[in-house]
Amino acid sequence: MMHSTRRLMALAVMLMVFGGCMRGCTSPRPPIHPNPNMDLQPKYKAQAESAFFYDGMTMRQPVEHTVARGELERDPAIHEGRATDGTFLADIPMTVDAEVVARGAERYGIYCTPCHGAKGDGRGMLYERAQIESGDLVGDPRIANLPAGELFDVITNGKGLMQGYRYPVPLKDRWAITAYVRTLRQGGAP
Numbered sequence: 001m002m003h004s005t006r007r008l009m010a011l012a013v014m015l016m017v018f019g020g021c022m023r024g025c026t027s028p029r030p031p032i033h034p035n036p037n038m039d040l041q042p043k044y045k046a047q048a049e050s051a052f053f054y055d056g057m058t059m060r061q062p063v064e065h066t067v068a069r070g071e072l073e074r075d076p077a078i079h080e081g082r083a084t085d086g087t088f089l090a091d092i093p094m095t096v097d098a099e100v101v102a103r104g105a106e107r108y109g110i111y112c113t114p115c116h117g118a119k120g121d122g123r124g125m126l127y128e129r130a131q132i133e134s135g136d137l138v139g140d141p142r143i144a145n146l147p148a149g150e151l152f153d154v155i156t157n158g159k160g161l162m163q164g165y166r167y168p169v170p171l172k173d174r175w176a177i178t179a180y181v182r183t184l185r186q187g188g189a190p
């Protein structure tokens with residue numbers, strides 16, 4: 001009698017341990033959630049809709065004319081490549097060393113080669129696939145001799161068919177690309 005009760009109890013325990021699924025099983029039933037604590041907090045997630053604000057957006061827009069810290073673009077040399085009289089700077093207004101040129105080469109590879117090609121001759125993938133030439137940065141003497149400030153301006157704001165890279169490429173990287181493009185005439189970075 002004692003024996004069989006013990007056996008039954010052991011069987012029940014084993015069923016509880018091995019019969020239930022610990023992890024990795026799916027079940028149509030909602031999980032048991034003994035302590036909901038902070039798991040179910042009412043809050044907005046980024047990009048979510050909101051019934052609270054009139055415009056229906058959870059994410060609020062900055063007040064008009066807000067300038068984020070460090071983004072006040074006030075220096076005509078660094079931010080526009082221009083002298084105070086508005087003319088383009090002949091040279092890059094920051095120190096250019098091998099590290100800067102290497103950074104420029106890397107960024108050029110990402111942002112410019114598809115159109116201008118690795119050599120800068122304006123015959124990148126766009127030319128290979130669609131025979132559309134982009135500016136020849138090396139062989140066209142007008143482009144090759146653009147002042148540094150104007151090169152920076154083209155990268156920043158675009159020109160003609162080319163779009164600007166102000167937003168995808170941060171300021172220092174745009175100058176680094178400018179530095180690298182200038183080395184392309186000598187066949188690329190040393």
Ligand code: HEC
Binds near residue numbers: 135137154161162177
């Ligand atoms: C999507 C293709 C494309 C990309 C990417 C591109 N460009 Fe261009 N770029 C062009 C085209 C097309 C022109 C010719 C624009 C025109 O004259 O209408 C051009 C022109 C230029 C010129 C000559 C401007 C002048 O005065 O005639 C420079 C310099 C230049 N690009 C630099 C760059 C640099 C540096 C990058 C990388 C940050 C870059 N481009 C990325 C397509 C591109």
